[in-house]
Amino acid sequence: MPSHDSVQESAPVSRRSKITPEREQELYAAVLDLLRESGYESLTMEGVASRTRCGKSTLYRQWGSKPELVVAALHGTRRMSLSHIDTGTLAGDLHRAARSIGEGSGRDTPLMHALSHAALQNPELLCALREALILPEIAAIDAMVRRGVERGEIAADNPAAAYVAAQLLGVMRARPLLEGRYADEAYLTRFVANAILPGLGLRAPLPES
């Protein structure tokens, strides 16, 4: 194993020879914690080094730069996933999704708030944020809707179907600003029952299951 490490500087995700997977997860978790606490602009490689007792030179050697480290941390840590949910009805799936999103919102909402402004000005960061936090959830919710169509619960051209993901992720972000509280499980469950399902023409919480 070579001790110089100038090779493949443009592929910061590879070549973690000196860092164990466990240590990598610790580092990524610390990066996300620092982001939640102070936002993207305030995050520094010095701060990460100090929090993780990792040498700054190691951070730069392995990840190259702050945006690359943040992108790697987003990709490298698995958070809640909706993709395993499959209750057999659309209403049941959306209620489970509301619970799952609500459980994670104290963790993920600050992270999205911390990153979203920076991401709108940094295409690479936006891309990583979308891939790590947003697109998997959208895909899972869209799959729930598609199964609901296949089971005949809603029509294929139901006009509200395209907005379910935006509604769920939207109120998750809006509630802290509107009411000063995270969109928790109880709020999202009520929101699904009282707004999303009626919008889809599904009034009962668990229809014909």
Add this chain to the structure above:
Amino acid sequence: MPSHDSVQESAPVSRRSKITPEREQELYAAVLDLLRESGYESLTMEGVASRTRCGKSTLYRQWGSKPELVVAALHGTRRMSLSHIDTGTLAGDLHRAARSIGEGSGRDTPLMHALSHAALQNPELLCALREALILPEIAAIDAMVRRGVERGEIAADNPAAAYVAAQLLGVMRARPLLEGRYADEAYLTRFVANAILPGLGLRAPLPES
């Protein structure tokens, strides 16, 4: 007029003797522009002074600190308002609201993204953000819903009614992250027609007007 200005330091909004209202609006507009461009953490009194060609000592004398200046800028600049909308039907009002929010979203969405993370950690800033950007819109939307109830368009206990404001403000914030584009007039108009109105049980865009 006294040349010393230590009086009323705790009331930064008053005593603008040296600054004309026009100049004040210019300063506030520059503060909001800088916030949109670089976020709250990166905003400095030096940056504001440089952008506005205003002495840093004047900024400190008049506003005391960065959070106070940002709060004053949020309060001191009027942006879009939904409160004048009154078309005679709830569907009509919500469509007008969608247009108005969509027109302003290129201006207000970056500002909310820039401030929301800092606001969740700074109660005074959250309060100002809520008062300046959020509560007026919520109040206006709630008034539309209330008039709809009074006219008998929806029942007083319509379960989706409580979520109209959160949905509109939510998708406005979610779309840039979901689709990489602001929630413009066309998107919000479709969202009102296809998700919010059906959720309220109002299928036609302009019922019994």
